[in-house]
Amino acid sequence: MTFQHVLPLLDVPLHSPTVLQVLWLILIAVLWIGFFFLEGFDFGVGMLLPFLGKNDKERRLIVNTIGPHWDGNEVWLLTAGGAMFAAFPGWYATLFSGLYLPLFLVLVGLILRGVAFEYRGKNDDLAWRKRWDWAAAIGSFLPTLVLGVGFANFLIGLKVAPHELAFGDTTVPLFAGTFWGLFSPFALLGGLLFVALFATHGAFFIALKTHGVIHERAEAWGSKIVLAALVLLLAVVIWGNLHKELPGQLDALRVVAWITGVVAIAGLACAWFMNKKGRDGWAFIGTAISIVMLIVMYFAHFYPGLGFDNSLALDTPLDLTTASSSPKTLQIMTICACCLVPVVLAYQVWSYWIYRKRLSTANIPDDAASAQEERQGVSA
C-alpha cells in the first residue's frame, strides 16, 4: 500500500512513499519536537545561567530547576539521531557527513554543558563554579545556534549532488555546499531565532519553577527577550514560507507550513501577553506551542526531500523513498516504537510530576562557596 492510497488528495510527484516511510518521517519529526520542546528550555536555562543568577546560590537554584531532567531531555536528540539512522540511513549519512563541522560544534557544546551541570557543585570553590557556569552557558548557546542555522538551511534545502562510489552501479547523493555557505542571511536569522526562542522558553520555565528574587528576574528578562524572539519568528515564518519550492514539494504541505507558522507566532504572542499578566504557566505553554509549531512548520518543508535540495540530482534524488530502510526494518522499528514510546512518555511525565514544586534560594543551604562570596562582598 502506498501513501497515495491513504491520502488520495495528495498528488505525489516523484516516487510513491509507503505508509511506513511517511510514518517514520512523522515519528522523527515528533522526536525532534520533543527534543526542542524539552531541551529548548534547558538550553535556555543554561544560556541565561550567568546572567540571571547574581550570586552562587542563585545560580545553584537555576541549575537545580533542570537538575533531574536535562539528561533525559537530551536523550530525545540521541533517539532522533538513532531513528534517522535506522529509518533513513541515506538521510543520516548525507546529513551528518555534510554538516561535519556544525555537528562537531554541537558535540563540543553538549560535552561542555553536560559536564558543567554534573561538576559545578562538586567543589565548594567560587572560581570553579563560575568557570562551569560559563561552560554551561556556552555549551547551551553553541548547539542552540548551530541547530537553528541547520534547520533554516534544511528549509532552504541543502544542496546535494551525485557521487560515484568504488563499487555498485549507483551513485550516492552527497552534500555539495561549503561550511561558510551555510551562513546565509536567512540561516543566521534561523539561528538567532532558536537562541531567542529557547532563552524565552528557559526564562519562563525558571519563572514557573521558582519563587522569590529569581522568579521575578526571570519574568522580567523573559518579557524582554520574548519581543526579540517575536520579531525573529515573524521574519523566519514569512521569509521561510515564501521561499521557492523544492523539487516534489506539495502545495498542501506548504499550506500546513503557513498555518503552523502563524500558530507559532500566535503562541509566542500569547506567551508575551501571559507573562505580562504574571501567568507563568500559560506563558510557558505559549512558548511551548510556539516551538512545537515552528518545528512542524520546518518538517512540512522536509517532504519529500528531507531538507535536501535535489535540483542537482534530479535523476537520483535523496528523498524519503530513496533514503529509507527496507520495509522489513521499518516494520520491526514501528512495532518497537509503538510499544515503547508510550512507556517512555509515561515515566518522563512522572519524573516532571515528582519535581513539580517551585524552588527558592531560601531552601539552599550555605556552603563554602556562598560564604566565600559573602566575604568578597564585604571586602568589596
Place this chain on the structure above:
Amino acid sequence: MSPDTIARWQFGITTVYHFLFVPLTIALSVLTAVLQTLWNKTGNDAYLRLTKFFGKLFLINFAMGVVTGIVQEFQFGMNWSEYSRFVGDIFGAPLALEALIAFFLESTFLGLWIFGWDRLSKGVHLVTIWLASIGTVISSIFIIAANAWMQNPVGATYNNGRAELTDFGAVLTNPVFLWQWPHTITASFVTAGAFMAAVAAYGLIKTKAKGGPSADLVAYRKGVKLGAWVLIVAGVFTVLTGDPLGKTMVQTQPSKMAAAEAQTTTSDNAPFALVDFNGEAEGGRIELFPGFLNWLYGTDEVQGIENLRDQYATDGYLLNDGTQLPLQAEFADALKEVTDNNGDEIDPIPNVMITFWSFRLMIGIGCLAILGGVLLLVLTRGDRVPKPNKLITAGLIALPILPLVANSFGWIFTEMGRQPWIVNGVLPTLQGLSPSVGVGSVWFSLIVFTLLYGALAVIEVRLMLKYIRIGLPDVTPVTTQDEDAPLSFAY
C-alpha cells in the same frame, strides 16, 4: 596521513576513551543498587554510607560516559557516511533502540535517584537506581549486538547497493554477540569490582592508620569484601566466556585469530607463542606446548597467515569451515570492483603485531587484576588491616587501572583485528569513509576532541581523588521545614 587513517585515529581515541567510563557506569550502578538494597533490607547505616560514597563516585564517572557517548552516535554518520549508508538498514536499529529503551531509562531514573533521596519513598527510591542500572545494562546489549554484526554480518543480504536485513532473529542470536556480550559485561564487573575494592581498601588502611572510628572500618571492610569478590567471580567468568568467544572468532574471523597468534603457516600441531617480536618474519618468538592451539580451538588444523592470504586471492573471504555468509558471498562481485577501481589489492590480514600483543596484554593484564583481588582478600582476611607502605599504595593505585587497560586492549584487539574490513569479509574500511569530509576538518576535530578529552580526564581524576580522600559521608536524617525543602539540591 591519509583521510581514513585520521578518521580511524579519531574513532579509536574517542571510543577507547569512552569505554574507560562505560564499564564503570554499567557495573558500579548495579553495585550501588546492591548496596542500597542491602541498606533497605538490613537498615545498617554502613550500607547507606557506602551507597552514598560510591554513588557519588559513580556520578562523577557517569557524566563523562554520557557526554563522550553522544560523540559515538554522531561519529558513524560524520566520519563514516558510506559505512552508515551501507549498513544502516541493519546497524541503525540497535542504535535507535538503545536510545529509546536504554538511554531514556537510565537518564530519567538516574535523575530521579540523584534528586530523590528525600522526595521519594525508600522503596520507590530503590527502584529508581535499579531501573537506571538496568538501563545501562540494556544499552550494552544493543551496542554489542551492533558491533558483533560488524565482526560477523549475519541475517543480511546485498540488495539495492547495500546490506539489507533478512533475519532480525539471526542478528540477535549472532554467535559472536552471544559470547561477546557476556564477556564484555563480566569485564565491566571486573572493572567496577577492582575500583570498589581498591577505593575501600585505601579508606580502610588510612582510617586504621589514623585511628579513625570503628564504624568507618566496618563499612570500608564491607566495601573491600564486596568489591574483591565481584572482581574475582566476574574475572573467572570473563575467562570462561573469553574461551568460547575465541573459538567462535576462529570460525568467523580466521585471519584475526591467525594474526592474534602470529601463526604464519597452517599447522596441525600449532604451539602457543608466548612472545613474538617479528610478526610474519622468522625468529624473535618463544613457543610453548606444540599442538596447544589445536586443542584450544578444537580444530585439527590451525590456519596460518600465508595460507589465508593465498586462499583470499583465489576464493575470496572464507570462514574457517570454507563457507561464506550470504552477505559475504553476494557482495563478492562488488568487492572485486572496489579492488579493480582502486587498483590495489586488499591484504586480508590485520596488523599482526598489534593484534598479537593487544590480545596478550588484554589477557595478561586482566588476569593480573584478578590476582590483585585475591591478594587484597588475603591481606584483609579476618579483621586484619595492612600497615600503609609504598608497595601497598602502588598496588592500590594499579588495581583499578589494570582492568581499564585490559578493556582497552580488548577493544583494540577486536577492532584492529577486524581490519581491513569495516564489515567483516564484506566492506573494506576505506570504502566506509565519508567522501565529503575534508582532511582538514577531521584533523581539526581530532585535535580538539583529544585536547578536550585530555583536560576533562584531568578534572575527572582530580574530582574522584578528592571524594575518595574525603571518604565515607556521615548520614544524619534531614529535618524538613516546608513543602519545597525536601528536594535535595544535588547540584
